[in-house]
Amino acid sequence: MTTNAPIRVALLGCGVVGSQVARQLLAHAEDLRARIGRPLELVGIAVRDLSKPRPGIDPALLTADAEALVTRGDLDLVIELLGGIEPARSLLLAAIGAGASVITANKALLAEDGGSLYTAAEQSGVDLYFEAAVAGAIPIIRPLRESLVGDEVLAVKGIVNGTTNFILDRMHSAGVGFSEVLAEAQALGYAEADPTADVEGYDAAAKAAILASLAFHSRVRLADVDREGISLVSQDDIAAAKEMGCVIKLLANCSLSADGRIAVGVHPTMVPQGHPLAAIPGAYNAVFIESRYAGRLMFMGPGAGGSPTASAVMGDVVTAARNRVRGTVGPGESAYSARGITPPGEVESRYYVSLQVTDEPGVLAKVAARFADHGISLQAVRQDGDPVNSRARLGVMTHVAPDSDLRATVAELESLAEVGPGITVMRVEGH
């Protein structure tokens, strides 16, 4: 191969992110050549619909035959921006098999079956990069894979889904309910027509699995993530959070337990106002890392959108292209720890529990006794009377306790005659 031979790139998908990547490849050709040492050449773009107009993109590059594109045999890099499991997985495996390094933003695939991709890349001696899969433009994959690789990461927590952060933010500031804000987010293009992946936490859970894998050097999959979305978060919950000096965020939470297992979950969580994650606005993402030696680090930035995601893709493109020029590859999978997953019931958290009780002597003592029976100590209790109905609302903040003990306590509280239906429970960040 001659010194100035171009690095040949194919693109799978030409939606919001794909078309932006194509534009950046063309607009910054000279800078990219200088940074890589050889020119990049975009040789083909696989799309579903050939007839759709794509301004600024040479129609001769387009093809509907993605498989033929990735197996043509002369590609250095394949960028996958299709999303979903299939045909993305088959196409990536075919590209790797044909000797191309691959760059993907596909969190669902990585969380479902990243191991197959890593193994194939290792066998073919090619790179697998995926900075854009988590937290958009925020460099978080590379810091975990490389910068912190000499340290011991203890926890990774973050706001990794902009749609739910936008919705919760609006629920706090505008005082309107989930459904109303969701409709608004859909109208603004911040939420999909089918919002399930975002609002039910699947997207955040996939990202949590990826972050936990890298942080703890162990394979973690989507199925390992204890997941809960935000569709049941009510204005009462928001009001209760405010009263406790907190805001509700959908938090991805990955931590290493004392016994070496990994706890990984996604839950609506009350975050105290002073916590750096409490102030992350709207469609922003933020990831908080706690490590043994580095201490507490936080990374924040735009979590989605065509340009920011394309920036992350392009960083990987340059890195993978530089590796090609040098005839080498970057870091592969690091899953040597092979840790177990802590069952959700054993994961510990602080909790806020809100219940309606009859306003009569001895009720608080009865409720408190149920917590004490399960070894759960209480950090704060608030009681607001409703004299007209002789009922009161009781808000209880616990100290850290295992999820199963909390659930058992709540089940017992539900059976008390003095406690009304509709006990709400929410995790609280912190110790």
Add this chain to the structure above:
Amino acid sequence: MTTNAPIRVALLGCGVVGSQVARQLLAHAEDLRARIGRPLELVGIAVRDLSKPRPGIDPALLTADAEALVTRGDLDLVIELLGGIEPARSLLLAAIGAGASVITANKALLAEDGGSLYTAAEQSGVDLYFEAAVAGAIPIIRPLRESLVGDEVLAVKGIVNGTTNFILDRMHSAGVGFSEVLAEAQALGYAEADPTADVEGYDAAAKAAILASLAFHSRVRLADVDREGISLVSQDDIAAAKEMGCVIKLLANCSLSADGRIAVGVHPTMVPQGHPLAAIPGAYNAVFIESRYAGRLMFMGPGAGGSPTASAVMGDVVTAARNRVRGTVGPGESAYSARGITPPGEVESRYYVSLQVTDEPGVLAKVAARFADHGISLQAVRQDGDPVNSRARLGVMTHVAPDSDLRATVAELESLAEVGPGITVMRVEGH
């Protein structure tokens, strides 16, 4: 070389950071071996004083002959934690000449003569890594060198010196003067006995030069940085900042001007309360990056200290060791842009100007006319009378203007009979 041959490491310097690096190399040997693919072996530590007790460190590793250590010829990695220009530079060049990859936390040397190190490393085919040189444990070098390498960075701003951030923080919260807080910081070990490098901004300026070089793909040296320390920041300045809804931070500011040149400076700067950098407390560091495609990113974490700095060093150690195992090297110098430096007088900023004036009709008009004569428009003006002395304090916030115009305006104001001595001027972050 057999597959399990150790990666041989030498350490130059065994102070707070060096001894922590040595401890981590020994304590995490098994994890490091798994992450690298081969074991790390610490073969020697060069120190100035052999007789000093060093708990947990095998005295047989110690040597006072650093030159003999780095030229022994069988080293894979040399970690330089001596600081200062010499003998650090000669030792690093000797290590590189002998075929070792080098890791350094030496911001002064990198800002003074990083080009020589890069060139030597390129010629010898070895790595030069320096994540620990800027912002301690915060991964900022690698994101700039690799994650954002497909983007166009427009500006990098940050709080990169923990000592001055601690001092300014205390001046704001405790209401005491610079000298008193400096003495306190020295007593707590947050400031050196000779605090010049920190309080006069040399340390931050070296880091600014390094950040600007990486961000803009061009060599930027310490001498290119327009530098001002915090020793002249007064309680009056703090009070004025509070009145304007700002806090004073020592800000490193690197930006790309419209003509493609680089503006790089370190100045005490008023930062509006809502800006993410305003909230960075005490000894923390934070770096804010603005890029064309990724948008605004922020990174924060501990900016100094033995463990955090050692974490950054160890990340580089693992990365450089992995490269050795693969027989490759990471990214080299990227200075192809070869941009000019904007002269300090042409750099634009908002300014706050505070002056004492006689409290009589027409003074404000006269002062305002001087700004207008230089084409500087005013964003806000505050006048506080002092009826006893018939004097008033005038605080003026300008829109963005070139530094030279601002200085010329201030010189003219000083010559006005109605204006008292001691005009204070401070930059204000934002547009």
